[in-house]
Amino acid sequence: MSKMIYILNGPNLNLLGKREPEIYGHDTLADVETNCAAVGKILGLSVKLQQSNHEGEIVEMIHEARENAAGIIINPAAYSHTSVAILDALNTFEGPVLEVHISNIHKRETFRHHSYVSARADGVIAGFGVNGYALAMQHMGTLLA
Numbered sequence: 423m424s425k426m427i428y429i430l431n432g433p434n435l436n437l438l439g440k441r442e443p444e445i446y447g448h449d450t451l452a453d454v455e456t457n458c459a460a461v462g463k464i465l466g467l468s469v470k471l472q473q474s475n476h477e478g479e480i481v482e483m484i485h486e487a488r489e490n491a492a493g494i495i496i497n498p499a500a501y502s503h504t505s506v507a508i509l510d511a512l513n514t515f516e517g518p519v520l521e522v523h524i525s526n527i528h529k530r531e532t533f534r535h536h537s538y539v540s541a542r543a544d545g546v547i548a549g550f551g552v553n554g555y556a557l558a559m560q561h562m563g564t565l566l567a
């Protein structure tokens with residue numbers, strides 16, 4: 423039976439592929455889900471991609487992952503830089519956690535250089551565009567093999 427990977431996305435990422443393509447590219451979250459599902463099929467992983475603009479809802483998604491998921495891939499978006507609540511929730515999850523940023527946060531404003539979530543993440547990918555999600559899936563396959 424395939425292992426379930428939750429791919430969680432934070433605020434404004436519902437606009438992916440629809441605004442600011444010069445920073446975030448042309449692919450939508452639906453494209454990300456399709457690509458990750460294709461990579462997962464090869465690795466024996468299934469995916470559930472979710473997005474929320476609300477911090478508490480993301481905390482709830484992580485709690486749900488505690489029951490249902492073998493690993494979490496998370497792009498917390500702006501909450502990366504502010505949310506102790508999301509960090510605390512991730513600290514209750516026992517499987518691997520991989521953090522993805524579409525843009526290279528270290529090349530941007532200094533307030534984006536620090537991520538609370540990185541204190542829990544087993545790996546961080548930044549600046550590889552939406553391909554970062556598929557790369558995280560590949561690594562998740564290695565971690566869960």
Ligand code: CA2
Pocket residue numbers: 433434435436437438439440441442446497498499500501502522523524525526527534
């Ligand atoms: O590079 C990333 O993936 C970010 O997590 C994206 C966040 C930003 O706050 C982080 O510093 C870095 C912003 C997500 C906004 O998503 C949009 C997508 C398309 C159009 C507008 C916003």
